[in-house]
Structures are given as structure tokens and as C-alpha cells.
Amino acid sequence: MLDQIPTIKILMILLVLVLYLSSDVEAQLRVDFYRNTCPDAESIIQEEVRKAFFRDRGIAPGLVRMHFHDCFVRGCDASILIKSTPANVAEEDGPPNAGSLRGFEVIESAKDRLEQECRGLVSCADILAYAARDSVVVTGGLGWDVPAGRRDGRISRAEETVDIPAPFDSLDQITQAFAKKTLLQDDMIALLGAHTIGRSHCTSFSDRLYNFSSTNSQDPTLDRRFAALLKRQCPRGPQGTVDPNRDLVVPMDPSSPAMTDVGYYRSVLLNRGLFTSDQTLLTIPRARAQVVQNVQNPLLWMRKFGDAMVNMGKIGVLTGNDGEIRVNCRVING
Missing domain, CATH: 1.10.420.10 (Peroxidase, domain 2)
Incomplete structure (x- = not known):
């Protein structure tokens, strides 16, 4: 069938297909993702980060680090926020993280407010990405536009934290x-x-x-x-x-x-x-x-x-119908 179509037309069809697929991928994460569904989402997260920072300046680097450690294990899916259970040791308790993660309460406070404002719409993974940006800004750095639309993962395993680069690496x-x-x-x-x-x-x-x-x-x-x-x-x-x-x-x-x-x-x-x-x-x-x-x-x-x-922030993201939007960032939905 294809051998009956002029080469130039085949190339045009392929180009249109590539552009369509790439635009579809870009559309999955986009800036101002919550503009219509939860317009105050970013400002609510920013407020929570700023309040926490002025109580404890160590919160800002903690949130940046948490976003980094989240993205390097299973992608940016907020799996680092999931608590360990008797049946599973989660990322939070993996060797690079155990006892050293900070900022959980900031994410939880922001999530609580967002659930009251627009229930079931803002993912914990997006909250973490926004909070990392806001932490840099509150410490005097430049901000950036955060593409959002991530969904939350349902799996968190301590043994997978080996993917996080170590301080003694070359x-x-x-x-x-x-x-x-x-x-x-x-x-x-x-x-x-x-x-x-x-x-x-x-x-x-x-x-x-x-x-x-x-x-x-x-x-x-x-x-x-x-x-x-x-x-x-x-x-x-x-x-x-x-x-x-x-x-x-x-x-x-x-x-x-x-x-x-x-x-x-x-x-x-x-x-x-x-x-x-x-x-x-x-x-x-x-x-x-x-x-x-x-x-x-x-x-x-x-x-x-x-x-x-x-x-x-684009590493291994879940979008569309993948994953979930957790009601509680520390626990997967029932």
C-alpha cells in the first residue's frame, strides 16, 4: 500500500504524526495546568511554603531535596511521600532518606487547603514540584514556570532508593x-x-x-x-x-x-x-x-x-488516567 504513495506524501504523513504525538506529550504537562480547575492552587502552595520557611528556614532546602529524591525513584510521582506500613518499607525509610527528609507537614498543609478549595484535583506530585520552586524563590533565587499535570504513584519501595546519587560518587x-x-x-x-x-x-x-x-x-x-x-x-x-x-x-x-x-x-x-x-x-x-x-x-x-x-520534573511522570490523585499525600487511596 505504502509503495503506491509518493515518497513526499509519506514524509508529510510521518511529519504530521510526529508533530501530533509530540504536541500530545507536551500537553500532558503544561504551565498553568490548574488555571481553570483550581485557580488558587499555586498561591495556596506558595503561602504554605512561605509560612513554614519563616518558622524554620531549613524547610526550604528540605523541600527542594525531597522533590529531587522523589523524581529519581519511579519518576516525579510523590512516591517519596507515602508512609511505610508493616507490609512495606517505603522510600521515606530508604538509606538516603531515613531520618533526614524534611517538609512533609508543608505538603500536607497545602494539600488540606487544596482539598477544601478544589477536592480531588491537585496531585501531591504537583504540590511537591511547586513547593520546590517556591522554596528557591523564598531563599532569594529566581522562580520558573512549573509545568504541571502529574498524577500520584501507588508504589513506594525503600530498596529502589539506590537510584539516588550518593555524596561520595565520582x-x-x-x-x-x-x-x-x-x-x-x-x-x-x-x-x-x-x-x-x-x-x-x-x-x-x-x-x-x-x-x-x-x-x-x-x-x-x-x-x-x-x-x-x-x-x-x-x-x-x-x-x-x-x-x-x-x-x-x-x-x-x-x-x-x-x-x-x-x-x-x-x-x-x-x-x-x-x-x-x-x-x-x-x-x-x-x-x-x-x-x-x-x-x-x-x-x-x-x-x-x-x-x-x-x-x-518531567522524569517518569504519570499523566492522564495513570496513577491517582491522592486525598492524603501520605497514604495511597483505598
């Missing part, structure tokens, strides 16, 4: 982890700038201070004065390393821990990146050049960060 390992989620190295370098806000547990980087390798107890790439400061903040316990039972934390960007700025990249250039995964940005010329560019042009980095957050 540049190749982090790049590969992002590539598995269809994100480029440029996205990765921009997104690591989120480490400009918030705190880290000492146990996440203590090996760089006390047990780096068989030949160096301390990471030789770490600035000596900074290492000395970290050792005072994260002293060794009886086992020769930081006591995991003590809740010791330090700011990831000591110069401005509550401000979204390029202080993180300045620290990396000074060999004061907190994690191995931070300092590894200087190991190849192309990544180092981007770090330098971000320091020199903060506005450009903020725009790149927003673009990278949009790209990340």
Missing part, C-alpha cells in the same frame, strides 16, 4: 545516574547548585576527614583549613569516625546557608565542596569551566537551574 558515577533519568551533565552541574542551601549530616562526608583511603586519612583535595573546621564540628567518636548516633549537622554553604546564590560554586573552586560529589566537578575541564561561569554570572546559573528543575 563525576562519572553522578553523570551516569543523571543520564539514566534522561538528564544531561549540564543539568547535573546546574542542579548540584542546590547545595547552596541547607545542611548535611556529618556522616555523609566524614570519610573525607578520617577514613579517606589506605594512604590518606584525609581527602587531599579538601582545603586544609576547611577540613580543620569540619573536624571541630564533626569530632570523631569512640569508633574512630563520626558517631552515627549523634545528630551532627553542618551547613553545606557556610557563607550563606539560607540563601540561594552561587556561594556553593565559589566553595568548590576553593576546594571547600562538602561532598566528594561536589569537589569532583573540578576533575574535568568542561565541568570546571561551568563552575567558573556560574560564579562569574549568577543570573545565568539561576536560569540554568530553573531549566534543569523543569527537566528533572
Whole structure:
């Protein structure tokens, strides 16, 4: 049949089909998704983030981190919000998350208000995406338009959190982890700038201070004065390393821990990146050049960060009739 149709017509048919399919995909997530169905959705979420931030500034980085950790496991489906049950250990209690996630109450407060305003319409996954954006704005960063229309997943397993990049990963390992989620190295370098806000547990980087390798107890790439400061903040316990039972934390960007700025990249250039995964940005010329560019042009980095957050927010999303809209973000619908 096709051999009877002129080649040019076949090409035109294929082009129309590709455009139709791509426009359909784009329509699944779109900016102003709730404009007609729940017009106050974004402002309600923003209000809840701002109220929580002024009570506790650590909420903002917590919400950004939660969105990131959600998207890297099963996609951006709010599966990270699902509570563990006797029959299932959920993502919340996986190794990278256990005891360190913050901001659940903000998502729940926003959801409660949205259920009163427009019942059953706004997904928990979208609330988390909006809250991450609003957290960056409230800490002095630039905002971005959030495409929405995500639906919520019904599966959450702790063992799947192995997909989340670790603080001790090399540049190749982090790049590969992002590539598995269809994100480029440029996205990765921009997104690591989120480490400009918030705190880290000492146990996440203590090996760089006390047990780096068989030949160096301390990471030789770490600035000596900074290492000395970290050792005072994260002293060794009886086992020769930081006591995991003590809740010791330090700011990831000591110069401005509550401000979204390029202080993180300045620290990396000074060999004061907190994690191995931070300092590894200087190991190849192309990544180092981007770090330098971000320091020199903060506005450009903020725009790149927003673009990278949009790209990340599209990972493995459920749309249309897939998934559900949870009534309670912490529990799947009955």
C-alpha cells in the first residue's frame, strides 16, 4: 500500500504524526495546568511554603531535596511521600532518606487547603514540584514556570532508593545516574547548585576527614583549613569516625546557608565542596569551566537551574488516567 504513495506524501504523513504525538506529550504537562480547575492552587502552595520557611528556614532546602529524591525513584510521582506500613518499607525509610527528609507537614498543609478549595484535583506530585520552586524563590533565587499535570504513584519501595546519587560518587558515577533519568551533565552541574542551601549530616562526608583511603586519612583535595573546621564540628567518636548516633549537622554553604546564590560554586573552586560529589566537578575541564561561569554570572546559573528543575520534573511522570490523585499525600487511596 505504502509503495503506491509518493515518497513526499509519506514524509508529510510521518511529519504530521510526529508533530501530533509530540504536541500530545507536551500537553500532558503544561504551565498553568490548574488555571481553570483550581485557580488558587499555586498561591495556596506558595503561602504554605512561605509560612513554614519563616518558622524554620531549613524547610526550604528540605523541600527542594525531597522533590529531587522523589523524581529519581519511579519518576516525579510523590512516591517519596507515602508512609511505610508493616507490609512495606517505603522510600521515606530508604538509606538516603531515613531520618533526614524534611517538609512533609508543608505538603500536607497545602494539600488540606487544596482539598477544601478544589477536592480531588491537585496531585501531591504537583504540590511537591511547586513547593520546590517556591522554596528557591523564598531563599532569594529566581522562580520558573512549573509545568504541571502529574498524577500520584501507588508504589513506594525503600530498596529502589539506590537510584539516588550518593555524596561520595565520582563525576562519572553522578553523570551516569543523571543520564539514566534522561538528564544531561549540564543539568547535573546546574542542579548540584542546590547545595547552596541547607545542611548535611556529618556522616555523609566524614570519610573525607578520617577514613579517606589506605594512604590518606584525609581527602587531599579538601582545603586544609576547611577540613580543620569540619573536624571541630564533626569530632570523631569512640569508633574512630563520626558517631552515627549523634545528630551532627553542618551547613553545606557556610557563607550563606539560607540563601540561594552561587556561594556553593565559589566553595568548590576553593576546594571547600562538602561532598566528594561536589569537589569532583573540578576533575574535568568542561565541568570546571561551568563552575567558573556560574560564579562569574549568577543570573545565568539561576536560569540554568530553573531549566534543569523543569527537566528533572518531567522524569517518569504519570499523566492522564495513570496513577491517582491522592486525598492524603501520605497514604495511597483505598
